[in-house]
Amino acid sequence: MIFSLHIQARSNPAMLEKILQTTRVRGFSIRSMDVKSCDTERLLKIHLTVESDRPQERLVTQLNKLGGIRELTALHAVADSAPLVERNLQKVSLMYPV
Amino acid sequence: MAGSGPAFEAGASREMNGAEYIVRKLISEGVDTLFGYPGGCVMPLYDALLESPIRHILCRHEQGTAFAANGYARSSGRIGVCLATSGPGATNLMTGLADAYMDSVPMVAITGQVPTALIGTDAFQEIDVLGMSLPITKQSFLVQAIDELPEILDQAFRIALEGRPGPVLVDLPKDIQLATLSEPTIPHLSGERISNTTTPAQWQQAIELMNTSRRPIIYGGGGILLGDAVSPFRQFVETTGIPAVFSLKGLGALPGDHPLNMGMLGMHGSVAANQVVQEADLLIAVGVRFDDRVTGKLSRFAPHAQVIHLDIDPAEIGKLRQAVCALPGDIKQSLKALTIKLNLLDWQSQCLERLEQDGFALPAQDGITGPHFMRLLSQTTRGQAIISCDVGQHQMWVAQHYAFDHPRKHLTSGGLGAMGFGLPAAIGAQLANSEIPVINVAGDGSFMMNAQELATIGRYRLPTKIIILDNQALGMVRQQQSVCYQGRYSEIDLSDNPDFCTLARAFGIPAQSISDPDDMAYAINKLLETPGPALLHVAIATEHNVWPMVKPGDANDQIITGANP
Ligand SMILES: Cc1ncc(C[n+]2csc(CCOP(=O)(O)OP(=O)(O)O)c2C)c(N)n1
Numbered sequence: 078m079i080f081s082l083h084i085q086a087r088s089n090p091a092m093l094e095k096i097l098q099t100t101r102v103r104g105f106s107i108r109s110m111d112v113k114s115c116d117t118e119r120l121l122k123i124h125l126t127v128e129s130d131r132p133q134e135r136l137v138t139q140l141n142k143l144g145g146i147r148e149l150t151a152l153h154a155v156a157d158s159a160p161l162v163e164r165n166l167q168k169v170s171l172m173y174p175v
Numbered sequence: 176m177a178g179s180g181p182a183f184e185a186g187a188s189r190e191m192n193g194a195e196y197i198v199r200k201l202i203s204e205g206v207d208t209l210f211g212y213p214g215g216c217v218m219p220l221y222d223a224l225l226e227s228p229i230r231h232i233l234c235r236h237e238q239g240t241a242f243a244a245n246g247y248a249r250s251s252g253r254i255g256v257c258l259a260t261s262g263p264g265a266t267n268l269m270t271g272l273a274d275a276y277m278d279s280v281p282m283v284a285i286t287g288q289v290p291t292a293l294i295g296t297d298a299f300q301e302i303d304v305l306g307m308s309l310p311i312t313k314q315s316f317l318v319q320a321i322d323e324l325p326e327i328l329d330q331a332f333r334i335a336l337e338g339r340p341g342p343v344l345v346d347l348p349k350d351i352q353l354a355t356l357s358e359p360t361i362p363h364l365s366g367e368r369i370s371n372t373t374t375p376a377q378w379q380q381a382i383e384l385m386n387t388s389r390r391p392i393i394y395g396g397g398g399i400l401l402g403d404a405v406s407p408f409r410q411f412v413e414t415t416g417i418p419a420v421f422s423l424k425g426l427g428a429l430p431g432d433h434p435l436n437m438g439m440l441g442m443h444g445s446v447a448a449n450q451v452v453q454e455a456d457l458l459i460a461v462g463v464r465f466d467d468r469v470t471g472k473l474s475r476f477a478p479h480a481q482v483i484h485l486d487i488d489p490a491e492i493g494k495l496r497q498a499v500c501a502l503p504g505d506i507k508q509s510l511k512a513l514t515i516k517l518n519l520l521d522w523q524s525q526c527l528e529r530l531e532q533d534g535f536a537l538p539a540q541d542g543i544t545g546p547h548f549m550r551l552l553s554q555t556t557r558g559q560a561i562i563s564c565d566v567g568q569h570q571m572w573v574a575q576h577y578a579f580d581h582p583r584k585h586l587t588s589g590g591l592g593a594m595g596f597g598l599p600a601a602i603g604a605q606l607a608n609s610e611i612p613v614i615n616v617a618g619d620g621s622f623m624m625n626a627q628e629l630a631t632i633g634r635y636r637l638p639t640k641i642i643i644l645d646n647q648a649l650g651m652v653r654q655q656q657s658v659c660y661q662g663r664y665s666e667i668d669l670s671d672n673p674d675f676c677t678l679a680r681a682f683g684i685p686a687q688s689i690s691d692p693d694d695m696a697y698a699i700n701k702l703l704e705t706p707g708p709a710l711l712h713v714a715i716a717t718e719h720n721v722w723p724m725v726k727p728g729d730a731n732d733q734i735i736t737g738a739n740p
Pocket residue numbers: 565566567568569570592593594595617618619620621622644646648649650651652
């Protein structure tokens with residue numbers, strides 16, 4: 078299954094590495110990734126498309142736990158070419174406030 | 176909290192450097208003991224420590240410092256703090272941090288780093304410690320400017336304890352330790368725990384499942400202790416009357432002799448514990464993560480059971496086994512909400528019968544056996560000592576036969592299974608618990624992985640006791656080669672072990688050796704009565720294996736009991 082995530086994360090040193098590492102270790106391979114840094118808010122805005130035969134929740138719950146994640150929205154697609162359909166919008170509570 | 180000298184009064188603010196600030200912060204967090212090893216990039220910190228009231232314990236290897244801090248934390252529930260220099264100092268810490276990460280142990284590790292301007296130049300003793308530590312810490316920080324220091328340290332101490340605990344690393348360039356911090360105020364630790372995210376409707380659903388179940392089993396783990404839930408857990412078991420099995424890290428959550436305590440399940444669990452789980456129609460999973468050492472072949476684990484899963488970490492719920500009822504959040508609150516009276520007399524007596532028939536048995540073998548020894552140690556100490564294990568067969572014999580009166584007394588490297596854990600962890604535990612006997616139960620292989628810490632025990636005259644179960648082999652590996660590789664033994668022989676008693680004496684630690692079962696009681700008593708440190712070397716047969724056993728990849732109902740049960 079292929080799905081996308083919108084992530085807003087604090088631009089700490091190694092934040093991006095931690096997201097990539099979690100994605101890889103939990104069994105998801107990256108199809109595409111777009112990162113913009115927003116200096117005024119010290120934020121990274123990331124759009125990540127991943128593929129795996131593991132359920133999406135496995136990645137979402139793990140990313141959710143990372144310190145510095147401010148918002149995480151999961152989008153879902155059934156196939157490569159299908160349009161992305163918004164599945165669930167979860168505003169992640171701030172575990173580690175900025 | 177330790178007393179404080181004039182330069183370290185918490186709350187006072189004056190100009191100071193980063194290193195002095197760190198020491199002040201440690202004091203304000205109540206850190207009384209620090210495990211460390213100095214080097215070039217932490218020189219400013221060591222200088223600042225000289226005048227501080229913090230007790231610094233110099234271990235003899237940074238892995239020793241990390242495991243000692245880890246043992247301090249496990250045995251006290253407080254944050255264990257360790258300190259190392261950049262490069263090799265920091266890399267040596269990693270195993271201890273990985274262990275803390277796997278077993279959710281609150282720790283803060285501070286590592287020196289080369290000065291900011293040299294980062295990225297392959298400077299002397301420069302290693303990307305931040306990058307290295309990412310997968311084995313809850314969070315890692317690199318302090319890039321002195322202004323960031325207060326907030327980062329504050330976060331480090333909060334994150335280590337908050338929610339599901341874990342290790343946090345702070346990498347500190349040398350220039351930051353020397354930079355001036357003007358008018359610092361020390362932020363206060365909030366100490367807030369994550370509030371429960373379960374709703375009353377979910378508790379209601381769980382209660383309905385409990386009311387309709389005929390064969391419920393509780394499967395308890397390390398989360399019971401970590402969630403500070405031992406008392407509500409015991410109340411929950413007492414009131415509901417549901418029999419309970421435990422993972423390695425859940426042992427002690429119920430007293431060993433409690434009639435509803437079915438003991439350990441999984442790879443080296445009892446036949447009885449594994450059987451009742453296979454028969455259960457409801458599994459109440461409390462602070463567990465369905466580790467493969469527990470479940471065996473996952474698809475055949477508890478095949479008839481619906482699962483209620485209580486855990487602080489929502490990512491654990493449904494990770495490996497679907498829960499029909501997910502109760503994320505504070506398990507203490509959930510347990511209280513689920514404490515209802517049930518009538519399970521038939522099921523209880525079936526379970527008790529199983530336990531009598533197929534609980535852990537003592538083998539009929541010559542010489543001293545691990546099970547006999549552990550049972551005697553358990554009886555002699557009444558399950559009240561802190562036992563710090565290493566990894567291998569001896570670790571399983573402790574788990575099977577030592578009846579812990581509280582899970583905090585059982586220090587064991589569960590998730591990582593790191594040989595060499597036991598001795599330094601015992602040092603940390605002893606420093607956190609001067610009143611309680613602390614015993615390191617080691618294997619001959621594991622002991623040699625951090626044997627240098629005998630020097631630490633000797634130096635501080637810690638009353639820690641060491642028991643080496645010496646089978647002259649990497650016994651657990653040998654056992655797997657025996658069971659799964661047709662007895663093709665490869666690199667497991669340790670028959671050229673040193674004389675452990677001579678080794679101990681070289682560090683000023685008295686030692687004795689036994690091999691006759693008739694000497695066990697006397698030797699254990701003598702060991703415990705010896706003031707200060709002491710070592711007991713116990714010679715056991717190489718051939719003795721841990722039974723029962725579920726082969727890796729097999730289902731738990733394929734458990735084998737061995738030729739000599
Ligand atoms: C650091 C580390 N290296 C290797 C292993 C693999 N391993 C698991 S148990 C074991 C043997 C342990 O031998 P010993 O300490 O003598 O205990 P015994 O099984 O003989 O009781 C080994 C090598 C490990 N768990 N940890």
